[in-house]
Amino acid sequence: MAEGMEVLKKQDSRTQIYLGGLAVTVLCSLIFSYVSVTVKAEGPMAELLKKSSASMPSVTIFDAGANGKLAVLAAIAGIGLWIWNFVAKKKEAWAPLALAGSAGLSALLLLVLWLRSGTSSAGGFGMEVSVSTTLLGFWLPFAGAIAATVVSVKRILGAASSPAA
Numbered sequence: 001m002a003e004g005m006e007v008l009k010k011q012d013s014r015t016q017i018y019l020g021g022l023a024v025t026v027l028c029s030l031i032f033s034y035v036s037v038t039v040k041a042e043g044p045m046a047e048l049l050k051k052s053s054a055s056m057p058s059v060t061i062f063d064a065g066a067n068g069k070l071a072v073l074a075a076i077a078g079i080g081l082w083i084w085n086f087v088a089k090k091k092e093a094w095a096p097l098a099l100a101g102s103a104g105l106s107a108l109l110l111l112v113l114w115l116r117s118g119t120s121s122a123g124g125f126g127m128e129v130s131v132s133t134t135l136l137g138f139w140l141p142f143a144g145a146i147a148a149t150v151v152s153v154k155r156i157l158g159a160a161s162s163p164a165a
Helices: 002-009 013-031 044-053 066-087 095-117 135-161
Strands: 037-043 122-124 128-133
Touching: 002 037, 013 066, 013 135, 066 095, 066 135, 095 128, 095 135, 128 135
Parallel strands: none
Antiparallel strands: 037 128, 122 128
């Protein structure tokens, strides 16, 4: 673990942002709830809610469907591809595109997941149910995936615009 941190410290800031962004995407998606569900009740439903409040739903990114699972797997693949390319003796020409693609796929899948689930509030029968995405379970992983995508694409565009030696 200490050797890995030493290798990471020696990398440029773009690489650190890429790996850090994808690591945040994976870890926060696995640890924190993707959405929070809040139920408020008035009148006779309040008593029923008190009895069942111990079983309030918590939705992780893996419970949110295939997009959530694939977003985390794409982030893991991006980290794995970077490690593989780092230790390889021959640097492949397609590796930067694969790195950008895996980070971009993770961000895109999280965006689709957010668009499909959305934030909603429903009421009726004296109850109000509010479903919203969480900061640590969705927005931080989404920001990490976007940051990784941006720095990997900037690296490709920088290499394309620099004159060949």
